[in-house]
Amino acid sequence: MTTSSTAVDQTAGPAAAGARGGKLRRSSSTSTIDSKRQWWGWIFTTPFTIVFVLFLIVPLSYAFWMSLHNKGIATGGESVFVGIDNYVRAFTDPIFLDGLLLVARFVAVMVPIQIGVALLCALVLDTLATQLSKASRLLIFVPYAVPAVIGALMWGFLYSPRFGPAQDLFGLFGLAAPDFLSSSMIFTSLVNIVTWQWVGYYMIIIYAALRTIDPSVYEAARIDGANGAQIALRIKVPMVSSSMVMVVIFSLIGTLQFFTEPTVLRSVAQGAIPPDYTPNMYAYSLAFSYSQFNYASTIAFALGIFVFIGSYLFLYLTRKQSGLKS
Amino acid sequence: MRISQRRGAAAVAATVAAGAILTACSSGGSEDGQTDAGSAAGGEDATCTNEILNADAPQVSVWAWYPAFESVVDLFNETHDDVQVCWTNAGQGADEYNKFSTTIEAGSGAPDVIMLESEILPTYTILDSLVDLSEYGAGELESQFTTGSWSDVSNGDSVYAVPVDGGPMGMLYRADIFDEYGVEPPTTWDEFAQAAQDLRDAGYDGYITNYPTNGNALNYALFAQNGWSPFEYDNANPAEIGIDVATPEAEEVLSYWNDLIESDLVATDDAFTSDYNTSLVDGTYAVYLAAAWGPGYLQGLSDADSGAEWKAAPLPQWDPANPVQVNWGGSTFAVTEQAADPELSYTVASELFGTMDAWELGIDEAALFPQWLEALESDFFVEKEYEFFGGQQINKDVFIEAANGYEGFSFSPFQVYAYDQQTQALYDMVESGGDAAGALQTIQDALVTYAQQQGFTVK
Numbered sequence: 001m002t003t004s005s006t007a008v009d010q011t012a013g014p015a016a017a018g019a020r021g022g023k024l025r026r027s028s029s030t031s032t033i034d035s036k037r038q039w040w041g042w043i044f045t046t047p048f049t050i051v052f053v054l055f056l057i058v059p060l061s062y063a064f065w066m067s068l069h070n071k072g073i074a075t076g077g078e079s080v081f082v083g084i085d086n087y088v089r090a091f092t093d094p095i096f097l098d099g100l101l102l103v104a105r106f107v108a109v110m111v112p113i114q115i116g117v118a119l120l121c122a123l124v125l126d127t128l129a130t131q132l133s134k135a136s137r138l139l140i141f142v143p144y145a146v147p148a149v150i151g152a153l154m155w156g157f158l159y160s161p162r163f164g165p166a167q168d169l170f171g172l173f174g175l176a177a178p179d180f181l182s183s184s185m186i187f188t189s190l191v192n193i194v195t196w197q198w199v200g201y202y203m204i205i206i207y208a209a210l211r212t213i214d215p216s217v218y219e220a221a222r223i224d225g226a227n228g229a230q231i232a233l234r235i236k237v238p239m240v241s242s243s244m245v246m247v248v249i250f251s252l253i254g255t256l257q258f259f260t261e262p263t264v265l266r267s268v269a270q271g272a273i274p275p276d277y278t279p280n281m282y283a284y285s286l287a288f289s290y291s292q293f294n295y296a297s298t299i300a301f302a303l304g305i306f307v308f309i310g311s312y313l314f315l316y317l318t319r320k321q322s323g324l325k326s
Numbered sequence: 327m328r329i330s331q332r333r334g335a336a337a338v339a340a341t342v343a344a345g346a347i348l349t350a351c352s353s354g355g356s357e358d359g360q361t362d363a364g365s366a367a368g369g370e371d372a373t374c375t376n377e378i379l380n381a382d383a384p385q386v387s388v389w390a391w392y393p394a395f396e397s398v399v400d401l402f403n404e405t406h407d408d409v410q411v412c413w414t415n416a417g418q419g420a421d422e423y424n425k426f427s428t429t430i431e432a433g434s435g436a437p438d439v440i441m442l443e444s445e446i447l448p449t450y451t452i453l454d455s456l457v458d459l460s461e462y463g464a465g466e467l468e469s470q471f472t473t474g475s476w477s478d479v480s481n482g483d484s485v486y487a488v489p490v491d492g493g494p495m496g497m498l499y500r501a502d503i504f505d506e507y508g509v510e511p512p513t514t515w516d517e518f519a520q521a522a523q524d525l526r527d528a529g530y531d532g533y534i535t536n537y538p539t540n541g542n543a544l545n546y547a548l549f550a551q552n553g554w555s556p557f558e559y560d561n562a563n564p565a566e567i568g569i570d571v572a573t574p575e576a577e578e579v580l581s582y583w584n585d586l587i588e589s590d591l592v593a594t595d596d597a598f599t600s601d602y603n604t605s606l607v608d609g610t611y612a613v614y615l616a617a618a619w620g621p622g623y624l625q626g627l628s629d630a631d632s633g634a635e636w637k638a639a640p641l642p643q644w645d646p647a648n649p650v651q652v653n654w655g656g657s658t659f660a661v662t663e664q665a666a667d668p669e670l671s672y673t674v675a676s677e678l679f680g681t682m683d684a685w686e687l688g689i690d691e692a693a694l695f696p697q698w699l700e701a702l703e704s705d706f707f708v709e710k711e712y713e714f715f716g717g718q719q720i721n722k723d724v725f726i727e728a729a730n731g732y733e734g735f736s737f738s739p740f741q742v743y744a745y746d747q748q749t750q751a752l753y754d755m756v757e758s759g760g761d762a763a764g765a766l767q768t769i770q771d772a773l774v775t776y777a778q779q780q781g782f783t784v785k
Contacts, residue, residue: 072779072780073452073740073781074564160599162601162604182757183753183757268601270596270749271754274750275746288424289424289742290743291427
């Protein structure tokens with residue numbers, strides 16, 4: 001008994017020692033590999049780092065420097081250091097604050113619509129497996145392939161009271177078409193353009209995530225008595241929640257920086273879309289139409305801060321769903 | 327395990343992608359700036375739209391958007407051995423101004439000579455970005471140009487640009503529509519309002535004309551015709567400005583239009599949109615209140631009514647005993663502060679459209695209205711018959727008198743902002759059924775606040 005136990009101990013001893021020794025060896029060798037890897041890592045990222053510094057850090061720093069100075073057009077073009085005065089002005093500027101409120105409204109309306117439609121399309125396409133579903137997938141995605149400017153121009157024509165089909169379509173039912181480019185309708189018209197443009201893209205992301213789910217999960221659910229709707233809502237949606245978070249972040253940031261569509265549509269609706277409609281458009285007008293590059297930089301930075309806080313808050317609130325915190 | 331790994335990866339992808347979007351968007355602004363500066367620098371170096379005939383001669387870069395300008399540039403280069411023009415079309419109006427503003431801020435990239443509308447000149451003189459051409463003898467040119475155009479480019483003894491074309495205003499109307507409904511073309515604004523009603527009563531289902539709320543310079547001209555002079559600004563004293571937008575004269579004009587709009591006799595489509603362009607030529611509007619470049623604009627539009635018969639007549643007047651002539655648009659050549667050789671650039675600015683040969687091209691191919699008296703008074707221009715107007719000599723009948731009667735107008739050094747405010751106020755007025763006085767007061771308040779913010783003393 002004792003011999004056998006000693007024998008076990010003896011056999012276990014070297015094995016354990018070996019294991020311990022192995023562990024030690026491994027950890028020391030890992031750290032050298034790690035530090036070597038780190039060096040190589042830096043070298044591999046050099047091309048990116050150069051571009052990153054040159055085209056992001058440097059312009060951003062310059063813009064920040066500009067935002068701390070001021071230059072009135074009547075004061076002879078002298079650049080004066082004003083500290084955070086411009087920021088105080090920006091955060092008390094009713095035009096900028098109204099712009100922020102407007103994009104916040106766009107976020108509140110547009111993000112749920114986009115994500116909802118994209119999720120619905122993805123779920124339906126994931127369930128069907130016919131030729132039709134392949135064709136629909138492509139058709140839903142196609143608007144994303146149309147450049148944003150072209151898309152907005154096209155919708156400008158569709159909305160036109162003269163050239164657009166709306167008058168004919170509403171006429172069929174004996175109704176008068178609303179003026180899509182009037183100030184009361186322009187919000188809806190813009191939501192429609194952006195939704196049309198981006199739903200396909202978000203759908204593809206969600207759809208791709210759905211395809212990676214192991215079908216045996218569904219089988220198990222079905223054996224447990226779940227019906228189609230339950231599988232979709234209780235199995236599929238939770239399993240693609242990290243993709244959903246990503247899609248919402250895309251949508252959130254894109255909407256807060258709303259610029260292209262209203263700018264293009266402005267050429268046919270100058271009264272309904274003022275040049276300072278969204279904060280981004282305001283910054284653009286200030287810089288390029290009114291020659292106020294300093295204050296424009298401030299507005300751009302202030303918007304950047306807002307976008308950063310918004311995205312951070314969202315990522316923090318959804319850290320569970322996105323897997324940032326398990 | 328597998329799932330959580332995937333989640334982690336997706337989360338990383340999400341943050342990276344979010345960062346990429348931030349990158350893409352935030353660098354957008356500066357990228358634009360760089361492209362602009364790049365193309366501008368190209369103007370200085372080699373990439374000209376036209377062909378350089380004499381490669382040894384010094385080159386002067388020019389930004390301009392005149393139609394058919396290439397033939398004028400070619401003519402200049404053929405006739406000049408000592409200097410060659412390198413021409414770039416940097417966009418029309420605001421597009422070009424945005425680029426020019428960027429080059430001023432950047433301190434490099436501007437062309438030597440630039441085409442600017444006279445209304446935008448104070449915007450750039452206040453930034454010290456245009457050369458005072460009187461140093462190079464531009465003062466002597468005064469007698470060669472119309473009074474109004476010279477007043478628009480000069481300030482005391484200083485001359486900031488050389489006038490090129492103008493936009494004296496007249497009334498282009500559809501003679502066939504007025505005939506069909508038995509209405510006489512109006513000569514005063516009272517008759518005009520009556521004609522609007524008469525046409526409607528006689529069964530015409532269009533509008534007598536369109537009052538575009540975004541018709542910036544047009545609306546200025548219509549106000550100015552009633553003696554409106556909103557800005558008191560002198561380059562010699564650039565930190566002071568007088569702003570007087572909300573005057574009884576302007577209110578009279580705006581109320582007049584507002585009444586016509588509220589009676590649904592005048593349309594309110596935005597100008598220069600495809601809807602507006604089609605309405606101009608398909609009989610939706612019976613009258614086009616136009617500048618002298620308007621006929622050229624009309625002829626370039628498609629979907630025209632085949633039976634249309636256009637005629638030109640003088641702009642209706644408020645007081646026919648004391649007719650007032652006004653101007654809408656018109657452009658000049660200015661020399662920028664960044665010009666490598668200002669004297670040579672001045673030569674180009676003053677001589678590009680300084681010959682009758684150049685003006686024959688400008689008049690025939692680009693439908694420009696000359697401010698240079700030699701061309702304006704030439705038989706070629708005065709007697710020219712326009713096929714589009716059934717052979718009418720529209721210059722002799724309407725526009726030359728209008729050009730000679732124009733006395734100049736004082737614009738603000740923040741004209742783009744002033745126009746944007748006007749567009750907004752007029753649109754709100756039309757949309758919400760507000761009154762003229764309120765709209766004008768809104769503009770007045772916005773401009774005064776803005777001027778003070780920019781460091782002006784508002785008189």
